[in-house]
Amino acid sequence: MLRIFIHDNQTSKLEEMTDPKQILTAISDTQKTIWVDFAKPSQEEAKLLEEGFHFHPIAIESAMKEGERPKFYSYGNYSFLLMEATVASNKGSVVKLSQFSAFISDNYLVTVHQKDINFIEDTIKTIKGEPELFNKGVGFLLYNLLDGLIANYFPILDKIDNKLKTIEERIFQRPNQQVLNEIFKLRQEINQIRKSVSNNLDVLSLMLRHDSLQSSEENRMYFMDLYDHLMHLLDMVDMYHDMVFTSMDAYLSSVSNNMNNIMKVLTAMTTIMMPLTVITGIYGMNFDLPEFHWTYGYAWALTLMAVSVVAMTLFLRSRKWL
Template sequence: MTGSQYLKLLNPLALFNTRRTRDIFKVNPTVTPERKEADHIVVSVFDYDKEEIKESSFDRIESCEQFKDNGRISWINVDGIRKKEVEVLCNHFGIHYLIAEDILSVGQRPKIDEIHPVLYCLLNMLYFNEQTATVETEQISIILGKDYVITYQEDASRDVFDGVREKLKLSDSKLRQSGADYLCYALIDMIVDHYYLVMDKIGDRIELLEERIIRSSNKRSLAEINALRKELIVLKRNVGPVRDIVNGFVKTDSQLLEERTRKYFKDIYDHIVQANDLAESYRDMMLNLHDLYVSNVNLKMNEVMKVMAIVTCLLAPATVIGGIFGMNFDIIPYAHESNGFYIATGLMIMVPLVMVFIFRKRGWF
């Protein structure tokens, strides 16, 4: 456990962190957020056909001009987003300025647009941060044009496209034998498949939390329930709209998609529908965990109240006997007897013991 995590446990109020809530719900479509431009960009290009493939890397966007209409399939991946470079590349490939604005946007809802001569989709890659137990997002823009695919990523340090890169290097792979539309499918398929890895991480957290709540419910359990429900909101917000994106690829009449490729997008559609169902199941599980927590707290309270009620009942006879023999009357039975004290004390002990026997026989505790 790190020092910051230990200090967090010392302050129970810190468990109910509201900053994460503000981060999740800060999106306001009426206000144009300002994107912090990347310090530098890295452009990686896979230029290939059935016979050969050429892998290149540049730090200047102008170097991509050679890959337009060269008779081969080109995948141009740009790590790092800067306004000037986005506009230069879009102008060179004849991409509409509205798409350039979407690439530069922040917190955009996943979407698909068909603006001649390209198909454009925007969605988020998801990662699960083990240290903070949060779902992190990275906005991805994918542009499908004639014989080329352009992708924009915000973070150069991580992505989920390594599997696509490895398949491109195999001369007999389906990617090398197909066109740019199949490459676009493979990229989206990788993103959707990675959603399941994130959901598995959340599912494991839910199972562990359920076990802890069953064993012992406390304020920390409630804080963890609240935190996981926030992450499920992030998950649902990013996974849900992808179904419309894939459905748009299936139903589009664009000439950029071959008929044989549409069946692959239908396969992604099945996967994303299943991911949506799984997200809904997790949401129901979190509601059930909250009800379980409330039930355990009420059960503990009932146990405490039962013990207090039993103790009160057991002390009641002693209180009554002590009150009777403590009255200020001249004549009280056994008040002046030498054994009066022992008789009163014996009654105070015997009556509660009889009550305990009766309570146990009836199964009250």
């Protein structure tokens, strides 16, 4: 799907169009700021990137192909940006990533994405309500988009925080293999987020060195704010990464304690049964013992066994071994 927004900087009039031919006419007018959004572009729409805008084929291939590493390149009269963005996930996984690409020039911005991304729609609503935002230039429009891209990470970290709290409760209540599997899965997701945030941070660092994207000192401050947000995200991800390993240690300690308690009970039972083994061993010998001819011999043996069990139990409790 192709969406075109053309803003007249003199009249502050914003027009939304869908005809690609109108783009080529508007690009040459320096008094207009243009945003073209390619959402899940078809092959026919993708041809416009090369034939209409004359973007480099490598940049177009990166924009159209999912799974590319975040990057930033300058091609003279325009720059190419590729970052990872979070998208809604209907599955059990907390994290689902897609890529967001942008071609940035002095008076136009072209964005490309293969998945539905909510911050695109949010930015469209914003510019429709405040078309004068285009007067601040393409750099400010890009800032609004990247601000939404970064903000989408925070709800994911909130979900991870809730998952960690749930896992910690289950560790101390009833640790089992399922809890361990969830810890491993969460660790993988945190590593995935960390890699994504780190890559985006590297890209933003390259952008900050490129003066053409920061048409004013004010815009530069906005991009610096994005950089601070990503640094804060990275700190949070590192914290959750440490918490996962702490949960892993707590799980192993809990399992080890449970095993120790089981061994303690089994050892105590074995110790209590030792006198019985001795008594039955004595009376099981192949000799003629006096107790065999005694009327109360059987009762005597049972009583002796019972007394030994009670005595051993009291002894273990007195030493706090049971």
